[in-house]
Amino acid sequence: MKKNNLYTSLSPDPGDTPIIAEHISKSYNKGTAPALSNVSLTVKKGELFGLIGPDGAGKTTLFRILTTLLLADSGQARISGYDVVKDFKQIRSTVGYMPGKFSLYQDLTVQENLTFFAALFGTEVATQYELIRDIYDQIEPFKNRRAGKLSGGMKQKLALCCALIHKPSVLFLDEPTTGVDVVSRREFWEMLQKLKRQGITILVSTPYMEEAVLCDRIALIQNGQLLNIDTPSQITGTFPAALYAVKAASIYTLLKDLRSWNQVESCYAFGEWLHVTLRQHTGDARALIREYAAAKAHQQVTVQLIAPTIEDSFIRLATTNPLQHGTPNQP
Amino acid sequence: MRTLRFILQKEFRQMFRDKTILAMMFMLPVIQLGILPLAMNLDVKNINLAIVDQDHSTYAQKLISKIGASGYFRIVTVAPAYKQALFTLENGTADIILEIPASFERNLVREGRQPLNITADAINGTKSGIGSSYLLTVIRDFNRDIRLMSNGQPVASPAGIEIASTAWFNPYERFTWYIVPGVLVLLLTLVGGFLSSLNIVREKEIGTIEQINVTPIKKWQFILGKLIPFWVVGMIVLTIGLLVARLFYGIVPVGSLILLYLLAAVYLVALLGFGLLVSTISNNQLQSMFIAFFFIMIFVLMSGLFTSVDSMPAWARSVAAFLPITHFMKAVRMIILKGSTLGDISPILIYESLFAIGLNALAIWNYRKTQ
Numbered sequence: 001m002k003k004n005n006l007y008t009s010l011s012p013d014p015g016d017t018p019i020i021a022e023h024i025s026k027s028y029n030k031g032t033a034p035a036l037s038n039v040s041l042t043v044k045k046g047e048l049f050g051l052i053g054p055d056g057a058g059k060t061t062l063f064r065i066l067t068t069l070l071l072a073d074s075g076q077a078r079i080s081g082y083d084v085v086k087d088f089k090q091i092r093s094t095v096g097y098m099p100g101k102f103s104l105y106q107d108l109t110v111q112e113n114l115t116f117f118a119a120l121f122g123t124e125v126a127t128q129y130e131l132i133r134d135i136y137d138q139i140e141p142f143k144n145r146r147a148g149k150l151s152g153g154m155k156q157k158l159a160l161c162c163a164l165i166h167k168p169s170v171l172f173l174d175e176p177t178t179g180v181d182v183v184s185r186r187e188f189w190e191m192l193q194k195l196k197r198q199g200i201t202i203l204v205s206t207p208y209m210e211e212a213v214l215c216d217r218i219a220l221i222q223n224g225q226l227l228n229i230d231t232p233s234q235i236t237g238t239f240p241a242a243l244y245a246v247k248a249a250s251i252y253t254l255l256k257d258l259r260s261w262n263q264v265e266s267c268y269a270f271g272e273w274l275h276v277t278l279r280q281h282t283g284d285a286r287a288l289i290r291e292y293a294a295a296k297a298h299q300q301v302t303v304q305l306i307a308p309t310i311e312d313s314f315i316r317l318a319t320t321n322p323l324q325h326g327t328p329n330q331p
Numbered sequence: 332m333r334t335l336r337f338i339l340q341k342e343f344r345q346m347f348r349d350k351t352i353l354a355m356m357f358m359l360p361v362i363q364l365g366i367l368p369l370a371m372n373l374d375v376k377n378i379n380l381a382i383v384d385q386d387h388s389t390y391a392q393k394l395i396s397k398i399g400a401s402g403y404f405r406i407v408t409v410a411p412a413y414k415q416a417l418f419t420l421e422n423g424t425a426d427i428i429l430e431i432p433a434s435f436e437r438n439l440v441r442e443g444r445q446p447l448n449i450t451a452d453a454i455n456g457t458k459s460g461i462g463s464s465y466l467l468t469v470i471r472d473f474n475r476d477i478r479l480m481s482n483g484q485p486v487a488s489p490a491g492i493e494i495a496s497t498a499w500f501n502p503y504e505r506f507t508w509y510i511v512p513g514v515l516v517l518l519l520t521l522v523g524g525f526l527s528s529l530n531i532v533r534e535k536e537i538g539t540i541e542q543i544n545v546t547p548i549k550k551w552q553f554i555l556g557k558l559i560p561f562w563v564v565g566m567i568v569l570t571i572g573l574l575v576a577r578l579f580y581g582i583v584p585v586g587s588l589i590l591l592y593l594l595a596a597v598y599l600v601a602l603l604g605f606g607l608l609v610s611t612i613s614n615n616q617l618q619s620m621f622i623a624f625f626f627i628m629i630f631v632l633m634s635g636l637f638t639s640v641d642s643m644p645a646w647a648r649s650v651a652a653f654l655p656i657t658h659f660m661k662a663v664r665m666i667i668l669k670g671s672t673l674g675d676i677s678p679i680l681i682y683e684s685l686f687a688i689g690l691n692a693l694a695i696w697n698y699r700k701t702q
Contacts, residue, residue, distance in 0.1 A: 067545050093547040103542040107348045108341065119337035120546040162542070 015081070018170045018201045019043035019066065024075035026061055031073075035061040036224040039075070043203055043217075048196045050215030051205040052314065058224040059205040060100055063174045066203070067097045080169055093121065096168035098159045100175040100205075106148030110139055110158055113147050114165060121166035131198070132161045135191055153184030160191065171195065173204040177211065189214050209311035220314050227317040232310055239308035239316065241265065241277040244289060249299040257296045263288070268315060275312060334548060338556030346560060352526070356564055360518050360572040365579055368510040371637070378462040380404045381416040381425035388436035394473050398429070403465050413448075420452050427451045427462050439477065500668045507580045512663045513636040515572040519595060520630060520656060522568050523602030524609075525623050527561040531610035532619040554695065558603045565599040566592070576667075585670030591663065594676065597683045598659045604690030611697040630656045655686045 020042050027034040036058045043049040051059050064070035066077055068088035077084045079091045104113045114136075118125050129136070139157050142150060147158060156176055163171060173192075177185040189211065192202055196216075204215070212218045213232045220227040220235070228235055248254040255274055258267040265277045278285050286303045293301040347353060380398065384391050398404050407425050410416040419425040430448035438445040449466060451459035501508045534540040543553065569592070576582040584591060606623070613619035632638070633647060634656040640648060651657045662679040665671035673680075 069541065069544055089547060092545055095545065097542070097545040099538060099541050101538045101541075103538040105341070105345065105539055106537070107345050112341070112344065116337060116341050117542075117546065120334060120543070120548050122334070122547070 016045045017042050018045055018080045019049070019077075019203060020079075021062070021066065021077040022075055024062065024065060024072045024077060026058075026065060026070070026072050034224055036065075036072075039221075039224070039226055041219050041226065041229055043201055045201055046196060046199050048192060048202045048204065048214075048216045050212050050218040051203065051221055052207075052209060052212045052218050052310065053205075053221035054207055057221045059221060060174055061224075062221075063097070063099075063172055063203075063205065067095060067172050068092060093166065094168055095170045095172060096163035096166070097172045098156075098163040098174060098176055100178065102147075102155050102159060104147050104155075104159060104162060107146060109144050109146055110150070111143040113158065114161055117162040118165045123166050125165065128165055128167055131167055132164050134194060135161050135164070138187075152180050153187070156180055156184065156188060157191075160188075164195070169199075169201065171200050171202045173202065175205055175207065177206060177208065185211075209309065209314060212310040218310070220310075220317055222314075222318045227314070235313045236308050236310060239313055242285065243306055243308045243312060244276045244278075244286065245270070245273040245302075245304045245306045246276050246289060246293070247273050247300075247302045248293060254293065254296075254298055254301075257293070257298070258289075261292060263292070266316070266319065270311070275306075277316075335552050335556060338548075338552060339559060342556055342560045346564075356522065356526070356568065357571065359521070360515075360568050361575055363518060364511060364514055364572055364575040367514050368507045368580070371506075371510050375458050375461040375465070376403055378404050378458060378465070379407045379424060379426045380462075380466075381407055381419045381428045382409045383411070383413050383416045383428060383430040384409055385411070385433040386431050386435035390436040390439060390477065391431045393477075394431065394470070397473050397476075398466070398469050401465070401469050403462070417450070420450065423452075425452070426455070426458055427466060429466065505580075508582060508668060509664070511576045511580055511582055512667045513660060515569065515576065516634075516656065516660045516663055517631060517636060518568055518572055519565055519599060520602060520627060522565045523561060523599050524606050524627055524630075525620075526564070527557065527603050527606030528609040528613070528619045528623050529616055530561070531557050531607065532613055532616050535610075536615045550695070550698065554607065554698070558600075558607065561603055561606070562596070562599050565602075566595065569595050582667065584667040586666035586672065590673055590676070591666045594659065594662055594666070594680060594683065597680060597687055598655065601655055601683055601687035601690055604687060604692075604694050607694035608690060608697060611694055630654055633657070634660050636660060655683055658682055 022040050024036055024039045025034075026036045039058075039062060041049075051062065053059055061070065065072045066079060066084060068084050068091050071085065080094050082088075082090045082094070084091060105116070108116065114125055118128065135157050139150070139154055139161070142154060147155065150158060160173075160176070163173075177188055180188065185208075192204065193214075196202060206212070215232065217229065217231050218235065219229040230238075246254065246258070251269070251272070251274065255267060255269060258264050258274065258276060263278050263280070265279045267274055267276045269275075276289065278288075284305065286305060289303045290301055293303075382395055382398075384395065395406070395409070399406055408416065408419055410419070413428070413430055416425070416428045416430070420428055428448075428450040430450070432445070432448075435445055435447075447470065449463055451463050453459050534543070573584070573588075573591075605626070609619050609622050609626075613622055629650075633643070633651045634640075634654055635651065640651045640657065643651060658679045662671070662676045665676060
């Protein structure tokens with residue numbers, strides 16, 4: 001690692017940019033299974049940054065590289081100004097990491113887990129209590145219960161407490177809401193907003209597109225490549241075409257018919273609707289679509305002009321970006 | 332040091348919560364030492380004997396009752412003809428057939444000699460071999476007795492070399508004295524080699540090591556936190572084992588207990604290093620179980636616990652001579668049965684120390700490499 005010219009090569013100021021990743025690439029199985037290719041991103045201080053992508057996109061690999069658990073094949077990264085390779089020791093005492101898989105001791109109680117991780121960081125639960133109080137209060141009634149016997153949502157809260165116990169300046173949360181019920185997920189995101197207000201920089205990954213709007217900025221990732229980095233509203237705002245939601249009595253035949261129509265650019269199922277974009281996007285094409293559907297003898301045809309969601313943007317970016325690799329493997 | 336204390340606290344807490352493992356750790360020495368030496372009894376008893384008595388004379392009757400009274404044989408049938416007796420051998424009810432021919436008594440009295448026929452089922456080699464030799468001994472005894480009876484005075488036997496042997500250090504030739512220290516060594520090996528490697532791999536498997544790795548914990552703290560608890564458990568197992576040996580078998584170590592514990596302490600460190608090494612090369616408990624099992628089978632079978640090292644082929648002898656368990660086994664028997672002193676076993680102690688240092692260094696080096 002060329003430490004001397006590191007600052008010159010990494011343009012952002014590490015003072016207010018706690019996470020800087022530049023041209024990170026990583027592959028598994030001796031290069032045969034690429035997981036990340038040329039990923040660069042920066043996260044500003046106090047930002048809630050979302051890494052959005054499907055399973056196997058490379059989210060966990062990027063997290064493991066940034067939290068010093070894995071070495072990248074190429075590229076550089078700095079956390080709070082520390083190099084992930086050289087200064088891994090400093091990074092380990094300044095970041096909090098919550099792995100996607102519940103990684104606390106299931107045979108220890110809630111309190112014992114917390115005390116143990118506090119001790120590993122050379123601190124005590126009492127001194128850090130202010131930071132975790134809001135979250136800890138919710139699991140406090142179960143403090144003598146073994147961690148393995150907690151519900152999914154409680155486990156996540158405990159894991160978050162353990163990740164926060166040493167008052168980290170940067171928090172890495174790898175799919176914290178996967179497998180958690182809707183209510184707990186909403187509560188969890190509220191907690192993240194509170195932590196953000198306390199000045200903690202948060203990098204969170206999720207496969208749920210609807211959670212993306214809760215982030216300040218998001219990066220869309222697919223097959224180890226970043227598709228776009230921007231604020232959620234910018235990403236949906238720059239959707240380049242008019243998006244129509246179409247519904248009919250027989251949704252499956254409608255999907256087949258629309259896909260075979262040369263006017264249609266893209267058509268995919270979205271809940272009970274089909275989301276459609278056309279090749280020529282001038283003016284309102286609702287009537288055009290309705291006519292085509294009627295010509296194909298479809299009943300109860302409804303066509304609406306809708307605002308694109310993050311998921312629409314993601315699908316568009318993922319299908320238009322040429323894929324350079326096969327499906328990468330998640331470790 | 333504070334961190335290490337917390338890690339140890341956590342390890343012991345987890346150990347005491349896992350009731351199955353806890354019970355295994357402490358029942359293991361009691362049950363294994365209580366049962367295994369009896370099961371491994373090398374004395375062959377209850378040999379099923381079929382007798383073909385075609386003579387029905389007083390002598391034949393005397394021979395049969397002498398065999399029955401020896402305590403080693405169970406006479407399952409007295410068949411009138413060899414064929415019937417052979418049938419009992421074939422169907423497994425008899426192990427050995429003794430055939431007493433028709434003119435047994437007459438030939439003995441008149442000619443002073445009479446061959447007998449012994450047929451042994453050689454499928455269970457040990458039983459038939461040892462059984463036949465017991466039977467020969469009984470017959471030899473009988474032979475001497477009838478000479479006395481017939482002549483009233485002993486016949487000068489040709490070239491009578493009488494061999495009397497004394498078993499040194501184990502005067503009553505109790506096999507338990509030989510087996511129990513061996514089982515004790517086996518137990519220590521299991522605790523040190525198996526449990527430690529499984530425990531570390533479990534952290535990998537559950538994923539907790541991931542969470543540990545992002546903390547500022549140091550490698551040596553983590554490793555010591557794993558090794559010390561199993562070292563303590565090993566010493567407790569040794570203590571329980573020695574108590575069982577004393578209470579069940581009356582085996583009181585002749586040599587110094589301190590020396591025994593010192594040797595065990597060093598051996599355990601070596602073995603924990605082995606366990607750590609296994610855990611660095613395996614990713615889940617199943618893998619580490621098989622790797623550990625593979626090596627421990629070799630350790631146990633080649634160390635001279637069940638078999639004599641001296642009767643192995645040359646290559647096996649050199650493997651055995653290399654294994655630390657062989658030397659440990661030898662030293663434990665030396666201390667317990669013979670009362671060997673530090674001077675006697677210091678080469679072994681040094682050899683074990685080298686393994687302790689070497690294996691741990693290799694394990695820690697490999698542990699670093701994988702990070």
